[in-house]
Amino acid sequence: MQDTAKTDTAQVQQPVDKTKTSLVALKAALDLASKTKLVSHEDNHKKVKAMLEEAKALLKELRGPAVEENAAAKVNNALNPDQQRQIDLATEQFKQSVVRVDNQILAQYIQAIQNGSYAEAEAILNNAISSQQVQTLMFALLTIGTILLPIYARQRIQNLLVQFGLHTVFAQTPSSKQALQEQASKGAESHVHTIAKDLKNGLDDAIEEELPTVRAGMEERFPQLKGKDQKDYLDDVRVNAEMYKYARQLVLSGASRDTVIKKLQEKFSDVSKRRAEVIAGNESNRVFTLSQFEADEQFLAQNKLTDKAYKRLVSNTGHPEAICKAIIDATHARPIPFKQDFLPLNKEFKVKVDGKMYKFTPTYENLRSGHIHVNCHCRYELLIKREDGTWINSYTGKIENEVDFVELLHPRDRTGKFAKKGDSHLVDVSELNTLAKFNDFIETNYWEGTFGDHRPEVEDAVRAYQGHYYDAINLHARAANLGQPLNVYGQKTTYKKTVDNINAAANISLSKDTTLYRGTEIPFHRTNDVGDTINSRSFLSTTAVKEVSDNFKHEGGSTLVITAKKGKKVILPDLVTFGKRGRTLGEAEVLMPTGSSLTITRIDGDIVYASLN
Amino acid sequence: MTKQYMVGTVDDKPLLMVTFDGNKYLVDMDKKEVFSDITGIPQVTDKDTVEAVLKAVE
Numbered sequence: 001m002q003d004t005a006k007t008d009t010a011q012v013q014q015p016v017d018k019t020k021t022s023l024v025a026l027k028a029a030l031d032l033a034s035k036t037k038l039v040s041h042e043d044n045h046k047k048v049k050a051m052l053e054e055a056k057a058l059l060k061e062l063r064g065p066a067v068e069e070n071a072a073a074k075v076n077n078a079l080n081p082d083q084q085r086q087i088d089l090a091t092e093q094f095k096q097s098v099v100r101v102d103n104q105i106l107a108q109y110i111q112a113i114q115n116g117s118y119a120e121a122e123a124i125l126n127n128a129i130s131s132q133q134v135q136t137l138m139f140a141l142l143t144i145g146t147i148l149l150p151i152y153a154r155q156r157i158q159n160l161l162v163q164f165g166l167h168t169v170f171a172q173t174p175s176s177k178q179a180l181q182e183q184a185s186k187g188a189e190s191h192v193h194t195i196a197k198d199l200k201n202g203l204d205d206a207i208e209e210e211l212p213t214v215r216a217g218m219e220e221r222f223p224q225l226k227g228k229d230q231k232d233y234l235d236d237v238r239v240n241a242e243m244y245k246y247a248r249q250l251v252l253s254g255a256s257r258d259t260v261i262k263k264l265q266e267k268f269s270d271v272s273k274r275r276a277e278v279i280a281g282n283e284s285n286r287v288f289t290l291s292q293f294e295a296d297e298q299f300l301a302q303n304k305l306t307d308k309a310y311k312r313l314v315s316n317t318g319h320p321e322a323i324c325k326a327i328i329d330a331t332h333a334r335p336i337p338f339k340q341d342f343l344p345l346n347k348e349f350k351v352k353v354d355g356k357m358y359k360f361t362p363t364y365e366n367l368r369s370g371h372i373h374v375n376c377h378c379r380y381e382l383l384i385k386r387e388d389g390t391w392i393n394s395y396t397g398k399i400e401n402e403v404d405f406v407e408l409l410h411p412r413d414r415t416g417k418f419a420k421k422g423d424s425h426l427v428d429v430s431e432l433n434t435l436a437k438f439n440d441f442i443e444t445n446y447w448e449g450t451f452g453d454h455r456p457e458v459e460d461a462v463r464a465y466q467g468h469y470y471d472a473i474n475l476h477a478r479a480a481n482l483g484q485p486l487n488v489y490g491q492k493t494t495y496k497k498t499v500d501n502i503n504a505a506a507n508i509s510l511s512k513d514t515t516l517y518r519g520t521e522i523p524f525h526r527t528n529d530v531g532d533t534i535n536s537r538s539f540l541s542t543t544a545v546k547e548v549s550d551n552f553k554h555e556g557g558s559t560l561v562i563t564a565k566k567g568k569k570v571i572l573p574d575l576v577t578f579g580k581r582g583r584t585l586g587e588a589e590v591l592m593p594t595g596s597s598l599t600i601t602r603i604d605g606d607i608v609y610a611s612l613n
Numbered sequence: 614m615t616k617q618y619m620v621g622t623v624d625d626k627p628l629l630m631v632t633f634d635g636n637k638y639l640v641d642m643d644k645k646e647v648f649s650d651i652t653g654i655p656q657v658t659d660k661d662t663v664e665a666v667l668k669a670v671e
Contacts, residue, residue, distance in 0.1 A: 478619075479653050480650075480651070481653050522626065528616075531616070532615065532616045533616070534619075535617060535620065
């Protein structure tokens, strides 16, 4: 059962002065609305009358718990006893339906086995998916959904009212009814399919155990089995389809049949009870998350907050499955828009944990409400972006800054591959091998506006990199420590966002193989050999003009002569920032995105030749 | 065999990238120093680990 379904009977039994409580709730709601900055002061007052009525109606409906002065800070998830009883009753009836359906299919199956026909038994399972049992189960699922959804959804609306001070009228929409119906239909088919699979496996296991008892009959039909030890006999029967089919027939037609049936009944009775619990829990959580989604969707639409709403996955247990853990990590680093699915439908998702690969393809339903897989114990948290750029968490009530979000440690995230880029353009940088040519190219193309990326956040990030922030950005990138906050020209941001914005400017593709230069203080020619690969988490600064690189070469350091292949994407920082300063920096800089790597191909004195991978 | 280095994590020096016992390390072969390849690139101070990593590299 969900935590939200717990009843606080102590609170419920408190005598409630409805008028006072309504006003307290209203005051708390209004205070919160102002604090949360979701709506203007004027908007709040326009809603006073409606909210008062709503608060009264809700409090009457819920009959307590009393909303205390500090209710705004604490979201109360308690259900009243009537609602709890409804939920318990519906859940119990649902479990009984599952057990009943299981038993009906088992009875038909056993009847076929008693007839001695494996083929007939198989046919029952194959036809189960279109049987009456599916309809029965579908009805049970629809019933539990119809009872639970409005209870959970209204509870959610109540929480949102208390937390945000924003009014919502919840109504079961045609789309929510359709979602419930689809869920019931798919759930019933899926469950019957599982029963059929379990029964088939159960029968196969039981037959397998009885194979030694039919050895005499087998040897009579297949003389080549004579004289073999027991292990070889069993191995031969298992791998030979004809032998196995005959053995199965012998088991089901002889004295072993009753043993098989008994084993199947014993095993299945146990499985059935356990599964009823699991399915009830699974469906309950699915309806719970669906109801939250429906309630939130209506709350957001009615309060015009949909385009400010995001969500992230959280685990109820603290021990999520590998797939859920990956989604939780990703959405804690970067919450996704409210309407977006957590994973795309019908597309395989892979995640590697401790060397083990986990694969998951969502085929059952759109993963929008936080129920990711069968028996999933996850839900989502609704986050709303406020006017000042911070976020309010609808579950905890806390105000969060983006810098508080957990840094995503996906290795590819640092290479710029996830960064949003504009269209890429082919440029022959090999021709820009003098400062005059380079600067002329920049100036002409900046004003023509053909190349570059001129979104403000990209311009600021690249300008910061060219200015004082160069060292700090590269140091944080190298130390894989990009979650730290950063203030760029008065804008609060993070190193990660700044790096992503700089990488977004990598929309220039080399039209030819190009030689680039880098003067360094690092003695690569002494510390490294031909064949070594040098990786860099930071940006790799090079120049198209050889003479410029000499200015950056320190005594004892190497000059890198880098061959960048046609098609490589590079950043021309001057092309992004020319408009801000009206000139280039005079370094003919060609910047490689983060995550670049070089392989040393030749060493000649302190000149190290390398190819850009 | 191709050796993989990571440049610029500590003092701009290319450090040898090593995976040992399932963990990634960056090794300064001149100074015989070992760093964990995790956020902040902290230097490994556990002598046994340092010795084991250096031995594996050699």
